[in-house]
Amino acid sequence: MADIQEIYSILLSRNYQEELFSDLPGKRKREKGGRETLVDCPICNKADHFSYSRDKPVWRCWSCGNSGSWISYLTEVKRQTFLQALLYLASKAGVDVSPKAQATYKAYTRKADLLEEAQAYFQKELDKKEGEPVFNYLTERGYSAEDIYGMELGAYTDRKGLQDHLRQKGFTDQEIRDSGVLTPDFGEIYQLTMLWRDSADRAMGLAC
Numbered sequence: 001m002a003d004i005q006e007i008y009s010i011l012l013s014r015n016y017q018e019e020l021f022s023d024l025p026g027k028r029k030r031e032k033g034g035r036e037t038l039v040d041c042p043i044c045n046k047a048d049h050f051s052y053s054r055d056k057p058v059w060r061c062w063s064c065g066n067s068g069s070w071i072s073y074l075t076e077v078k079r080q081t082f083l084q085a086l087l088y089l090a091s092k093a094g095v096d097v098s099p100k101a102q103a104t105y106k107a108y109t110r111k112a113d114l115l116e117e118a119q120a121y122f123q124k125e126l127d128k129k130e131g132e133p134v135f136n137y138l139t140e141r142g143y144s145a146e147d148i149y150g151m152e153l154g155a156y157t158d159r160k161g162l163q164d165h166l167r168q169k170g171f172t173d174q175e176i177r178d179s180g181v182l183t184p185d186f187g188e189i190y191q192l193t194m195l196w197r198d199s200a201d202r203a204m205g206l207a208c
Helices: 004-013 070-076 082-093 099-126 129-140 145-150 159-168 173-179
Strands: 029-031 036-039 050-053 058-061 067-069 192-197 203-207
Touching: 004 070, 004 082, 058 070, 067 070, 070 082, 070 099, 082 099, 099 129, 099 159, 099 173, 099 192, 099 203, 129 145, 129 192, 159 173
Parallel strands: none
Antiparallel strands: 029 036, 036 050, 050 058, 058 067, 192 203
16 A cells, blocks of 8 residues: 555656646746746646756746646646646556555545645734844845845744635644644744745745
């Protein structure tokens, strides 16, 4: 019984990304030394702005900002359910997926989605008056505005506002607590935020 990481490893070794994204139009421009391919985005339809990697099971549109794993591509673009997407990739890899692995990966991706929402909130806070001390700290350390936004840094200044935002996005109080975003001193002593990501570019944790 395989887990999703094993499935991704098998499929990447077979260059499955070329099959997965084969129906997307575009010139198939190669970027970053041939490690990424640009095609037209199926979400916003922007030409040559949808990027998929040769080394990782990830994709991103540099126009509309949508991104994720192959699982999220199948659920968001192809309208499959999570289980359909997982079993579809497993069948392509020629392996079975255990029920435990299914549940574990679903919880893992749910936490990743929550952390992405939290960091998006922090990035907006960085542009507000409350985020000025964090922004000024970074510029004093020699970072340009382009550096700060390019690294997707944020400012954690309003714990209640964050909780309200996450609840509005459909996350439960238990999920919010379990994610680590309410760790003591986060948003108080430690306000500069960034995401800690795994090898598939999914959010694993919040660093403050």
